[in-house]
Amino acid sequence: MVTAQTPEVQVIDCDLVIVGGGGAGLRAALAATLADPGLDIRLVSKVVPMRSHTVAAEGGAAAVLRDDDSFEQHFEDTVSGGEWLCDQPAVEAFVAACPRELSQLERWGCPWSRQDDGRVQTRFFGGMRVQRTWFAADRTGFHMLHTLFQTSLRYPSIRRHDEFFCTDLLVDERGLAGVLGVDIAAGTPVVYRTRAAVLATGGAGRVYAHNTNAGIVTGEGMALAGAHGVALRDMEFVQWHPTALPGSGILITEGCRGEGGLLLNAEGRRYLQDYGLGPPEPWPRPRAMELGPRDRLSQAFWQEERAGRTVATPQGGAVLLDLRHLGAARLAERLPMISEVARRFLGIDPVATPIPVRPAVHYTMGGIATGLDGETTLPGLFAAGECASTGIHGANRLGSNSLAELLVFGRAAGEAAAAWARSAPARAGGSLQRDAQAHAQHWYAQLTGDRSAGQPRVAELRTAMQAAMEDGVGIFRDADGMQRACQTLGELRARYSAGLALDDHSRHFNTEWLSAIELGHSLQVAETIAHAALARRESRGAHVRRDDWSARNDENFLVHSLAYCDPEGPPRIEHAPVRLTRSAPAERSYGGAGARVTLD
Amino acid sequence: MTDGDAIRLDVLRWHPDRPAAPWWQSYEVPYRADSTLLEALQTIKDALDGTLTFRWSCRMAICGSCGCMVNGRPELSCHLLLRDLAPGPVRLEPLAHFPVIRDLVIDQQDFLEKLPAVGAYLVPAADAEAAPDTPSRQTPAQMAEYYQYAQCINCLLCYSACPQYGLKPDFLGPAALALMARHDADSRDTGGSARKAARDAESGVWDCTLVGHCTEVCPQGVDPARAINRNKTASARDYVFDLLMPGRRR
Ligand SMILES: Cc1cc2nc3c(=O)[nH]c(=O)nc-3n(C[C@H](O)[C@H](O)[C@H](O)COP(=O)(O)OP(=O)(O)OC[C@H]3O[C@@H](n4cnc5c(N)ncnc54)[C@H](O)[C@@H]3O)c2cc1C
Ligand code: SF4
Ligand code: FES
Numbered sequence: 001m002v003t004a005q006t007p008e009v010q011v012i013d014c015d016l017v018i019v020g021g022g023g024a025g026l027r028a029a030l031a032a033t034l035a036d037p038g039l040d041i042r043l044v045s046k047v048v049p050m051r052s053h054t055v056a057a058e059g060g061a062a063a064v065l066r067d068d069d070s071f072e073q074h075f076e077d078t079v080s081g082g083e084w085l086c087d088q089p090a091v092e093a094f095v096a097a098c099p100r101e102l103s104q105l106e107r108w109g110c111p112w113s114r115q116d117d118g119r120v121q122t123r124f125f126g127g128m129r130v131q132r133t134w135f136a137a138d139r140t141g142f143h144m145l146h147t148l149f150q151t152s153l154r155y156p157s158i159r160r161h162d163e164f165f166c167t168d169l170l171v172d173e174r175g176l177a178g179v180l181g182v183d184i185a186a187g188t189p190v191v192y193r194t195r196a197a198v199l200a201t202g203g204a205g206r207v208y209a210h211n212t213n214a215g216i217v218t219g220e221g222m223a224l225a226g227a228h229g230v231a232l233r234d235m236e237f238v239q240w241h242p243t244a245l246p247g248s249g250i251l252i253t254e255g256c257r258g259e260g261g262l263l264l265n266a267e268g269r270r271y272l273q274d275y276g277l278g279p280p281e282p283w284p285r286p287r288a289m290e291l292g293p294r295d296r297l298s299q300a301f302w303q304e305e306r307a308g309r310t311v312a313t314p315q316g317g318a319v320l321l322d323l324r325h326l327g328a329a330r331l332a333e334r335l336p337m338i339s340e341v342a343r344r345f346l347g348i349d350p351v352a353t354p355i356p357v358r359p360a361v362h363y364t365m366g367g368i369a370t371g372l373d374g375e376t377t378l379p380g381l382f383a384a385g386e387c388a389s390t391g392i393h394g395a396n397r398l399g400s401n402s403l404a405e406l407l408v409f410g411r412a413a414g415e416a417a418a419a420w421a422r423s424a425p426a427r428a429g430g431s432l433q434r435d436a437q438a439h440a441q442h443w444y445a446q447l448t449g450d451r452s453a454g455q456p457r458v459a460e461l462r463t464a465m466q467a468a469m470e471d472g473v474g475i476f477r478d479a480d481g482m483q484r485a486c487q488t489l490g491e492l493r494a495r496y497s498a499g500l501a502l503d504d505h506s507r508h509f510n511t512e513w514l515s516a517i518e519l520g521h522s523l524q525v526a527e528t529i530a531h532a533a534l535a536r537r538e539s540r541g542a543h544v545r546r547d548d549w550s551a552r553n554d555e556n557f558l559v560h561s562l563a564y565c566d567p568e569g570p571p572r573i574e575h576a577p578v579r580l581t582r583s584a585p586a587e588r589s590y591g592g593a594g595a596r597v598t599l600d
Numbered sequence: 601m602t603d604g605d606a607i608r609l610d611v612l613r614w615h616p617d618r619p620a621a622p623w624w625q626s627y628e629v630p631y632r633a634d635s636t637l638l639e640a641l642q643t644i645k646d647a648l649d650g651t652l653t654f655r656w657s658c659r660m661a662i663c664g665s666c667g668c669m670v671n672g673r674p675e676l677s678c679h680l681l682l683r684d685l686a687p688g689p690v691r692l693e694p695l696a697h698f699p700v701i702r703d704l705v706i707d708q709q710d711f712l713e714k715l716p717a718v719g720a721y722l723v724p725a726a727d728a729e730a731a732p733d734t735p736s737r738q739t740p741a742q743m744a745e746y747y748q749y750a751q752c753i754n755c756l757l758c759y760s761a762c763p764q765y766g767l768k769p770d771f772l773g774p775a776a777l778a779l780m781a782r783h784d785a786d787s788r789d790t791g792g793s794a795r796k797a798a799r800d801a802e803s804g805v806w807d808c809t810l811v812g813h814c815t816e817v818c819p820q821g822v823d824p825a826r827a828i829n830r831n832k833t834a835s836a837r838d839y840v841f842d843l844l845m846p847g848r849r850r
Binding site: 047048050051052053055056065099100102103104106107108109111112114116117118119120139142143146147150151153154162185214215216247248250251314337341344345457458459502503504506508509510511512 | 615616617634636645646647649650651653654655656657658659660661662663664665679681701702705707708712715716720721722723724728729732733734735736737738739740742743746747750751753754779783786788789
């Protein structure tokens with residue numbers, strides 16, 4: 001129904017919609033148009049593509065390049081890093097495709113850092129036995145994203161709708177049929193009538209208060225798919241990055257430790273040696289000490305803080321990241337952005353002073369369950385990038401696997417969606433338009449909410465959600481805390497449905513309204529995280545419990561969790577087997593065993 | 601000034617439903633020396649006035665969303681600390697020289713259309729693009745030719761600082777010209793001749809009057825003024841060659 005508040009939905013016909021202009025969405029768009037130049041492809045994004053969160057990635061992207069590396073080793077590091085919750089066929093396909101994809105990006109212009117003879121340089125990241133991370137100084141995501149965006153400009157068949165906020169997916173009896181959203185500047189509803197769509201909407205780190213993520217990382221894509229019965233897989237696995245700035249959460253890349261940076265507690269001790277990650281030699285040892293995996297390092301911080309061995313800062317306890325011994329020249333060459341961040345935001349020169357850091361939420365390991373081509377259980381719907389779960393990350397993602405994933409699975413999803421779009425029948429008829437109008441009505445009704453009925457502001461509910469997640473579903477978890485979080489989130493869902501108070505009732509570029517729509521989706525995603533966590537009665541990777549379930553339990557929990565959203569109630573949690581091929585679950589050991597290396 | 605004091609932000613506002621005239625609005629926000637200007641704007645949005653409209657995302661000076669005029673100078677709001685603005689008041693306006701969509705949100709469409717027009721992308725040799733099983737080689741010295749220009753975050757501060765763009769919006773402008781130079785100078789690129797026409801056109805490189813404000817305001821050290829000079833040298837060289845050797849293929 002077209003009403004006073006709800007303008008008539010504009011209908012645009014096309015073959016394929018890609019929602020999201022980050023690394024995964026741009027790679028998907030390029031793959032689709034290269035595979036089938038005749039398709040009418042629409043790339044829609046709530047920010048102009050080069051503003052997407054991929055731009056903030058610092059450290060690098062993984063691919064086997066050196067003679068001393070192999071697919072086997074990349075596979076082993078990934079599967080053990082993920083504590084055997086990885087789907088091994090997906091990891092096999094992934095590691096084999098990484099070198100070609102990173103090379104493709106090189107051919108498109110990405111300025112990977114080089115050795116003197118012009119070959120691509122690699123560095124260590126945590127949990128790796130070989131230097132496998134390609135990097136572009138400490139602005140890798142920035143250079144990758146701009147390379148992809150600029151390359152996309154070569155293909156006019158990729159038509160963009162920048163600052164288009166997607167609110168709903170529409171389906172008919174054959175599957176995906178439309179992508180509905182709001183043109184942000186005009187404030188008018190638009191539906192793309194399409195044969196296929198790829199969701200590439202990124203993660204959901206902003207459901208927590210302390211995070212390294214950009215403000216737009218609010219998880220809509222996951223909720224959009226969840227609303228149509230697509231499972232969200234392994235949502236309980238949330239990665240804390242061990243080194244972010246207290247307060248703002250701005251990331252200090254793992255590349256710092258890959259270059260030889262050290263972590264010290266308030267007593268000046270390399271405390272990681274006390275958590276099974278030693279010995280603390282002066283030179284870097286792969287998969288040991290500061291080059292251990294993120295879950296272990298964040299957990300060690302938590303223990304240090306409880307033991308009172310952190311340094312006080314106005315924004316909470318911190319440990320010290322010491323880069324002084326790297327020297328001014330190496331910092332300028334390899335870590336220029338980090339040096340600038342420290343100077344600007346902390347007034348600290350890392351050449352002279354260690355940087356205070358603490359863990360912050362960084363990455364959503366789980367996501368929309370997909371197969372290897374990004375396909376979901378909803379015909380015509382594909383997903384790629386951080387919003388998706390192909391199963392490669394398991395219970396703990398290895399740093400630098402994500403940027404590579406955007407390319408490998410973005411491409412696969414783009415090609416598969418293009419093929420689907422070519423063979424699926426065109427959508428027509430008025431039922432989709434009526435459906436779109438009804439959905440739009442729901443969102444436009446939110447515009448009228450005011451404070452007269454004592455309704456909450458957006459920020460009030462968002463802060464309450466973030467507090468519930470920090471409190472109940474943090475680095476260490478227990479049943480009471482998780483139950484409390486589930487309860488609070490349920491109450492917040494009810495309050496949200498009862499209506500929010502907006503100051504802004506206008507349609508034009510109404511970012512208060514958009515954040516209200518985001519919050520509805522974020523709440524759905526937060527509930528899947530909390531409920532999936534509660535249902536996992538073991539500890540594995542980033543999900544660690546301090547109650548009766550503090551041990552790993554392969555017998556009952558070598559399984560993925562599948563969360564099914566329910567708009568009116570808590571999500572339903574099921575479990576499904578993990579696909580193993582060649583690596584049997586084993587003890588996950590770091591420290592000691594690695595051989596000495598020299599950094600070049 | 602100490603933490604907890606109030607600092608005043610005066611914001612120039614405009615809404616398409618009130619098109620006749622923009623208006624100034626003042627907000628008092630709690631001062632914290634370590635807070636960024638962006639955080640102060642977020643405090644207003646969340647707690648005081650949900651209608652105040654501005655763009656932001658990364659809050660770490662890399663996404664290029666949050667540019668605005670601060671006390672008359674183009675800045676990234678996420679990159680400015682309140683301590684450097686104390687005691688205030690701080691005057692905020694939308695980036696100069698752009699049409700305004702609402703409050704501090706400007707219309708960036710013109711720039712986005714210039715990017716494909718100037719060929720702001722690498723054109724690899726066909727055989728290089730088709731066989732990407734391994735990366736090609738590029739020495740650090742070859743990288744140094746273009747690396748500085750590749751740091752542009754498209755924040756548009758330089759356009760607000762450029763008097764020429766203010767007078768003549770079809771001028772390609774600092775960032776687009778820097779991105780042109782970035783690709784021209786890349787040893788892997790074969791797209792130079794296609795960029796030439798845009799560079800030499802009336803609205804291209806010769807419109808620049810060498811004021812250099814672009815370089816002063818750039819938060820990434822891109823030095824667009826130097827890039828433009830490089831373009832000018834190339835353009836002049838081509839001009840001379842074309843005079844001396846008509847019909848020369850490039
Ligand atoms: C600070 C930081 C540093 C990192 N460093 C590394 C690293 O060194 N190595 C590594 O491998 N990984 C790193 N990561 C992780 C990696 O950067 C991300 O996982 C990855 O960039 C996500 O890319 P994406 O394409 O999936 O999504 P994003 O880049 O987040 O893009 C999402 C896109 O979807 C759009 N979108 C979202 N919702 C909507 C909606 N409702 N309507 C319309 N559009 C929408 C957005 O506008 C955006 O264009 C880092 C992450 C952070 C936070
Ligand atoms: S050249 Fe500098 S100021 Fe201009 S858009 Fe690029 S980064 Fe911003
Ligand atoms: S918010 Fe990204 S540059 Fe300021």
